[in-house]
Amino acid sequence: MEDHELTEEERDQMLDQAFKKMNIKRRHLSRQELEKEIINYLSKKKPCSLATCGMDGVPRISVVDYINEGLTIYIFSEGGEKFKNIKENNKVAIGMGTGSKAAKTRGVNIWGIAEVFTKDTPEFAHGMKLFSPILKDMQQAIGGAPIEVPKGMRMIRVTPTKMVYCHNSKGISNAHWKAE
Structure with a gap:
């Protein structure tokens, strides 16, 4: 059996047919509309999977909470x-995604550049401000005691270079974004 990688054109045709069968009008978004959709999805604050790979070539994936x-x-x-x-x-x-049925699937795959910041940097302080609602929830959950940031905690900032987004119930699939 011949192994065939779909071209973008073939993938688009396949998606058009699938959406037609589901009675969903396929949408192609402008860059601004796509960014708005992705930001809306990221604001849901579902856990994401962060994939890294070191010099040994062995991939590592971690399920983590994030703030955007x-x-x-x-x-x-x-x-x-x-x-x-x-x-x-x-x-x-x-990677992050929700939905267990084709018509309900929503998610985004992000490729980017990661930077790590320690407690003594302005970027760490900025990230901590962003995380303050989550930290306040944790503080309430433990009876209001102040939360000390443990030694060794770091902040990872991922700046996207490329993203692929889908929100099938809205007719959006295989929507590509690239950094300018």
Whole structure:
């Protein structure tokens, strides 16, 4: 059996046919509309999967919470193999998705550049401000006691270079975004 990779044109034709069968009008968004859709989805604050790969070529994936500021993703983490990998190779990928039926699927795949910031940097302080609602919830959950940031905590900032988004119930699929 011949192995055939779909071209973008073939993929678009296949998606057009699938949406037609589901009685959903396919939409092609402008850059501005796509960015608005992605930001709306990111604001749902579902956990995401952060994929890294170090010099050894072994991929690592971590399910993490995040905060977004526009299209930029911030991840607050205590450590792990992901930091070694990012130090060796700052190219990362993030995946998040919801829905278990084709017509309900919504998600985004993000490729980007990761930077790691420690407690003594302005970028870490900025990320902490973004995380303050989550930290306040944690504080309330533990009875109101102040939350101390443990030694070694770091902030990862992912700046997207490319994204692919879908929101099938709105007729949006395989919508590509690239950094300018």
